[in-house]
Each structure stands twice: as structure tokens, then as C-alpha cells.
Amino acid sequence: MSLKVAVSLPDLTFTRAGGLRTQFERTTEELEKLGCEITYFTGANFEELRSVDLCHIFSMNSPTYFKGIALKKLNKPLVYSSVMWRESKPVFIRTLLNLSDALPFKIFNDVVACRDLSRLSDVILPNTNQEKEWLRKAIGVDPKKMLVVPNGADNRFKNSNLDEVDLNLPFDDFVFSSCVVYQRKNLVRLADACLENGFPLVIAGPIEDEGIFDLIQKKAERGLSVKFLGGLANDDVMLGALYKRCRVFALPSFYETPGISALEAGLQGGNIVVTKVGGAEQYFGEYARYVDPYDKRDISDKLADAWHNPLSQRQKEELASHIADKYSWLAVAQHTKQVYEEVVNGKI
Known part of the structure; x- marks a missing residue:
């Protein structure tokens, strides 16, 4: 079934590499291969979109609020990939939302936008x-x-020989994390765990929060071996080599669903330590270690366990095969297109 789809996401997503951008670009690329006609909503092309079959917005929060309101005016089904989580307890957020409804004025933030957009949408697609x-x-x-x-x-x-890539690092064994450097990724606690255990740390990703960068650099003055590589392109063989040759891949974020870089590390047989918040266990099962992002002791102990008791070669191969079979972008696009067809045909 050929479908015309209007798509959108927060505009700032295009200013740096990151999981949401990868999810959007790879999903839409594979959807086009499956016969979907994808058009990005710019605002100025609203009238050109009247012939689409449905609209799909990636990220259900304040940056996409007015995009959702605008696209709903097309009177077409509206699909949201939620990509939404906040650290506060759900009961606290729900209480604040209920209180905001009683006010004589509108409070606008990410959770209010998420609630309003959930009412506006026809189908919502969480990742976990x-x-x-x-x-x-x-x-x-x-x-x-x-x-x-x-x-x-x-x-x-x-098809790359990752063992031949020159990593240009002053150590052979290291903990690796590939992510945007900012508060949600919990890199300060990761650095503390590496310092406590004496493990070198390598971080690849754009630096969005200079304060986090400075805090980790100060730990180097106390003996932490740390190397910041900046952002690496998704197809850079350096990134692939780091995934494959790190002793541990760590992503102890305050939440992930489940963290695309963790999946990419798993494809290289990575020895993964990842946050338990957000649903990573649904993807990695028994092949990863899961940490409480607020518990320094848990992060340090699980990191040490992964370092000293890595996956066997058989387990690494099983993990890579599991991710390749179930979580390819083609499989994601096929699932997404199936949802599109059911929405357009009124089945959901």
C-alpha cells in the first residue's frame, strides 16, 4: 500500500547528532524504500500537504506542540512517536497536570504539551x-x-576491519560511552565510577553542557584517565572500532528508550552497562547489566562486574544476532508502516 506521509520533529534536532535525529532519519529512509512518499512539514508547505494520507510527528513535547496543532487542521490521522520521559515520579507529574487544569490561565511546559498532544493524536508510538x-x-x-x-x-x-583502526588512545582497555554530553546522560556518576575502579573512560559525542564537561575534566586532576573525542559521524569506522574494542560500553542515563548507541554497541558484541529506567531490558534481556542511575554504588559495582566478567564470545554473537534480527531499521519501518495502514483503514 503506497502512502503519502507528512512528517516533522523539533527543529533543533538538526543542529547536532543524537538519537532522535537518527530515529527520524533512518525510519523515514526505510519507509521510502517501502513505498511511502515522505514530505517534511516546514510550515510554509501546509497547503501542499492536503493530499497526504496521514501525519507523523517524532517527539511529543513543547517543541512539536504547534506543529501538531497545525497538522491536525489537515483533518488527517495524526501519529506521534512519543520519545517522552521525565525524571519526576509519575504521580507528581499527574498531580501537577490536574492542578494546572484548575488554573484560570494556561501553564505551558513539556508535560502539559505532551498531555494536550496525546489528546490530539490518533495513535502514539512509544519505544518500550x-x-x-x-x-x-x-x-x-x-x-x-x-x-x-x-x-x-x-x-x-x-564489512569493515575494525581491529585495524588506529584509535590513537594511550590505553588499550577502556570504558566507552557514545552520547551527547549533557545532564541526562549521567556522565559525572559514570566518571566517578571509572575513577573509583581505575578504569580509563572515553566519551564520543557533542558537548552540549560545558558544566558537565568541566566537572569530568576536574576528575582528571584527581587521577581519572579520560578522553573526549567530540561528535563522530554515525558511519565513522572510528565509532565502530570503539564499540567493538571497548572493554565496557556504558550508558547509565537517567532514562533511555533504550539508547540507540547501546544497540549499536550490542551489534559489535559490546559488553553493555545501561540504565534500568526506560525499558532497555526489553531489548537486551540477559545480555546486559542494568543500573539505578541515582545509585553511585550500583553503577560502580556493575561497571566493575562487566569489566572483570565480560560476555563470552558466544554471548556476544548471540546479542549481535538478536539485535540485527529484531531491531534493524527495516524492521522498525515495516512495523511503522503497518500502523500507518491500520490507522488509514480505520482499524485503530
Whole structure:
């Protein structure tokens, strides 16, 4: 079934590399291969979109609020990939939302926008069951309106000899984290755990929060071996080599669903330590270690366990095969297109 789809996401997403940008670009690329005609909503091209079959917006919060209102005026089904989580307890968020409804003026923030957009949308696509449950508890989204569509990952390096890549690092064994450097990624606690255990740390990703960068650099003065590589292109063989040759890949964020870089590390047989908040266990099962992002002791102990007791070669191969089979971007696009067809045909 050929479908015309208007798509959008927060404009700032295009200013740097990151998981949301990868999810958007790779999902839409694979949808086009499956016969969908994808048009990006710019605002100025609103009239040109009247012939689309449906609209799909990635990220359900304040930066896409007015995009959702505008596209709803096309009177076409509206699909949201939620990509939404906040650290506060769901009961606290739900209480604040209820209180805001009683005010004589409108409070506008990410959770209010998420709640309003959930009412506006026809279908919502969380990436994990945990995200779906969070949306139900915190935002009040009807579970019948939600269908889990997983995140994906590419094995761009399967034809590359990653063992021959010169990493130009002053150490052979290291902990690696690939992510944007900002508060949510919990890199300060990761640095503390590496310092405590004496593990070198390598971080690849654009620096968005200079304060986090400075805090980690100060730990180098206390003996932490740390190397910042800046942002690496998704297809840079250096990135693939880091995934494959790190002793541990760590992503102890305050939440992830599940973290595309963790999936990419798994495709290289990575020895993964990842946050337990957001639903990563749904993807990695018994092949990863899961940490409480607020518990320094838990992060340090799980990191040490992964360092000293890595996955066997057989387990690494099983993990890579599992991710390649279930979480390719083609599989994600096929699942997404199936949702599109059911929405357009009035089945959901």
C-alpha cells in the first residue's frame, strides 16, 4: 500500500547528532524504500500537504506542540512517536497536570504539551513498554491509543576491519560511552565510577553542557584517565572500532528508550552497562547489566562486574544476532508502516 506521509520533529534536532535525529532519519529512509512518499512539514508547505494520507510527528513535547496543532487542521490521522520521559515520579507529574487544569490561565511546559498532544493524536508510538506505562501513569494516555514500535540500529561496520583502526588512545582497555554530553546522560556518576575502579573512560559525542564537561575534566586532576573525542559521524569506522574494542560500553542515563548507541554497541558484541529506567531490558534481556542511575554504588559495582566478567564470545554473537534480527531499521519501518495502514483503514 503506497502512502503519502507528512512528517516533522523539533527543529533543533538538526543542529547536532543524537538519537532522535537518527530515529527520524533512518525510519523515514526505510519507509521510502517501502513505498511511502515522505514530505517534511516546514510550515510554509501546509497547503501542499492536503493530499497526504496521514501525519507523523517524532517527539511529543513543547517543541512539536504547534506543529501538531497545525497538522491536525489537515483533518488527517495524526501519529506521534512519543520519545517522552521525565525524571519526576509519575504521580507528581499527574498531580501537577490536574492542578494546572484548575488554573484560570494556561501553564505551558513539556508535560502539559505532551498531555494536550496525546489528546490530539490518533495513535502514539512509544519505544518500550516502560515508556508506554510512564505515559499512562504520568500523562494519563489511554493504553488503547498506544502501540509500541521499537527503536532500531544499523550495523554499518559489518564489512569493515575494525581491529585495524588506529584509535590513537594511550590505553588499550577502556570504558566507552557514545552520547551527547549533557545532564541526562549521567556522565559525572559514570566518571566517578571509572575513577573509583581505575578504569580509563572515553566519551564520543557533542558537548552540549560545558558544566558537565568541566566537572569530568576536574576528575582528571584527581587521577581519572579520560578522553573526549567530540561528535563522530554515525558511519565513522572510528565509532565502530570503539564499540567493538571497548572493554565496557556504558550508558547509565537517567532514562533511555533504550539508547540507540547501546544497540549499536550490542551489534559489535559490546559488553553493555545501561540504565534500568526506560525499558532497555526489553531489548537486551540477559545480555546486559542494568543500573539505578541515582545509585553511585550500583553503577560502580556493575561497571566493575562487566569489566572483570565480560560476555563470552558466544554471548556476544548471540546479542549481535538478536539485535540485527529484531531491531534493524527495516524492521522498525515495516512495523511503522503497518500502523500507518491500520490507522488509514480505520482499524485503530
